[in-house]
Amino acid sequence: MESSSSAGLEEAFLAHRDRLLRFLIARGAGDSAEELLHEIWLKIAARNTGPVSSPLSYLFRAADTLMIDRFRSARQAERRERDWSDAHDGTVPGVSDAPSAERHLVAREQARLAMETLDRLGERPAAIFRRHRVDGVPQRALAEEFGVSLSTVESDLRRAYAALAALKERIDEV
Amino acid sequence: MALDETIREQAVTWAVRTGDPAFDDWEAFTVWLEQDLAHARAYDEVVASVADTTEAIPVAPVANNDDEPARRSQSRRWFGGAIAASLAAIVAVGMWQAQPATYTVETAPGEVQLVALEGGGHIELAGGTRMVLDGDDPRTAVLEQGQALFTIEHDPAAPFTLTVGEDTLVDVGTIFDVKHTDGRMALAVSEGAVVFNPGQQNVRVSPGQRLISAAGSDAYELSELPTADVGEWREGRLTFQNATLGDVAADLSRMTGIAFSVSAASTGTRVSGSLLVEPVRSDPRALGPLLGVSVRHDGEVWEISAR
Numbered sequence: 001m002e003s004s005s006s007a008g009l010e011e012a013f014l015a016h017r018d019r020l021l022r023f024l025i026a027r028g029a030g031d032s033a034e035e036l037l038h039e040i041w042l043k044i045a046a047r048n049t050g051p052v053s054s055p056l057s058y059l060f061r062a063a064d065t066l067m068i069d070r071f072r073s074a075r076q077a078e079r080r081e082r083d084w085s086d087a088h089d090g091t092v093p094g095v096s097d098a099p100s101a102e103r104h105l106v107a108r109e110q111a112r113l114a115m116e117t118l119d120r121l122g123e124r125p126a127a128i129f130r131r132h133r134v135d136g137v138p139q140r141a142l143a144e145e146f147g148v149s150l151s152t153v154e155s156d157l158r159r160a161y162a163a164l165a166a167l168k169e170r171i172d173e174v
Numbered sequence: 175m176a177l178d179e180t181i182r183e184q185a186v187t188w189a190v191r192t193g194d195p196a197f198d199d200w201e202a203f204t205v206w207l208e209q210d211l212a213h214a215r216a217y218d219e220v221v222a223s224v225a226d227t228t229e230a231i232p233v234a235p236v237a238n239n240d241d242e243p244a245r246r247s248q249s250r251r252w253f254g255g256a257i258a259a260s261l262a263a264i265v266a267v268g269m270w271q272a273q274p275a276t277y278t279v280e281t282a283p284g285e286v287q288l289v290a291l292e293g294g295g296h297i298e299l300a301g302g303t304r305m306v307l308d309g310d311d312p313r314t315a316v317l318e319q320g321q322a323l324f325t326i327e328h329d330p331a332a333p334f335t336l337t338v339g340e341d342t343l344v345d346v347g348t349i350f351d352v353k354h355t356d357g358r359m360a361l362a363v364s365e366g367a368v369v370f371n372p373g374q375q376n377v378r379v380s381p382g383q384r385l386i387s388a389a390g391s392d393a394y395e396l397s398e399l400p401t402a403d404v405g406e407w408r409e410g411r412l413t414f415q416n417a418t419l420g421d422v423a424a425d426l427s428r429m430t431g432i433a434f435s436v437s438a439a440s441t442g443t444r445v446s447g448s449l450l451v452e453p454v455r456s457d458p459r460a461l462g463p464l465l466g467v468s469v470r471h472d473g474e475v476w477e478i479s480a481r
Contacts, residue, residue: 108230133231134228161186161190162186164223168224
């Protein structure tokens with residue numbers, strides 16, 4: 001619970017380098033694990049982070065977020081490639097400048113479908129998901145806010161996550 | 175790609191767990207990931223899908239009223255926002271005075287003290303600080319004078335409220351530093367956010383920002399500072415940016431326990447620089463080359479002058 005500054009982060013990084021490396025490998029980083037660990041370190045150093053309440057957890061989260069970002073951008077690139085070749089296989093040649101405005105529409109359309117999906121789960125799971133993911137309220141605080149147990153909050157969120165993962169799969173099949 | 179259903183379910187469970195800002199069981203998560211290479215892939219799929227489908231969901235306009243559950247929006251209809259807020263303030267002051275459970279924590283100059291808060295979080299008091307706490311309500315505090323670094327666990331149902339002179343600071347999940355000296359309040363945020371006077375100016379101060387406001391004035395000034403500087407005094411470091419020698423002397427006196435003063439002609443002189451407290455404590459003359467000032471021994475007091 002002791003808070004510490006970037007000096008604390010540096011200490012935690014050096015002391016737990018092996019654990020972080022092991023995590024990155026388990027997370028699927030493979031041969032790039034060392035390189036990614038270095039990248040995380042550079043990011044943290046550049047950000048000049050102030051005191052954080054739990055340096056080690058902060059570092060693990062940074063590593064996890066980096067892996068998620070990499071996965072998301074790889075998947076998006078894959079999809080763009082596929083869309084592009086789909087478009088060019090057809091008889092309509094050319095003008096497939098996939099502009100960012102179009103991608104923005106896609107995001108908005110996905111958000112609309114996501115909200116529908118969440119609403120179908122019921123009022124409380126939809127509201128809990130929204131408060132957690134969009135407003136950033138921690139799960140323990142949500143249990144109090146909604147007057148339910150922590151395990152109910154977790155189970156509502158699991159249903160929401162599973163429904164959204166299934167939705168994404170359907171969107172991608174189209 | 176059809177994922178194994180069991181793996182998918184486990185991945186969802188982990189995604190929900192790691193998605194909580196309070197999650198810290200990274201060891202168990204690593205162990206699960208190591209069991210099967212497909213685990214990382216399934217976890218990525220779930221987390222990315224949730225992020226992709228929901229990133230465009232607009233944030234509800236809750237902004238700074240994190241501390242307002244549905245109840246208070248009803249009272250708004252009765253009073254109107256501003257009146258309701260000022261009534262709340264009066265009630266709060268009244269209750270404060272009526273509470274016999276309050277107690278004072280005070281540090282001598284040069285001393286620091288850690289106060290654990292009931293129900294989580296803590297406050298680190300710098301030297302020369304006086305703080306009033308409430309035994310019945312660990313979610314409120316009054317910084318009467320001095321400086322302290324707050325590490326607060328956010329609870330939307332009971333936001334932590336700090337009173338500094340006439341100002342009120344309300345946390346939104348947070349590590350922040352507050353200095354209250356000579357009728358001036360300076361707030362610096364390292365993590366989370368703090369709302370300055372929710373009933374009035376209602377300014378949200380984010381990490382890397384500093385808000386300064388003089389006592390008795392509605393005006394405030396918002397500037398940037400590296401988050402690494404927030405609470406730097408705990409590591410025995412002080413950074414001055416265009417600070418008057420008066421402020422420098424006051425800070426040094428509080429931090430070292432040695433009395434510093436400023437010669438009459440130099441009170442308004444401004445200096446910038448970063449220094450370590452310990453060398454100055456062992457030899458106050460070390461201050462001279464650090465800030466480009468002269469330091470003279472005058473009885474019990476070290477007097478700083480512009481060169």
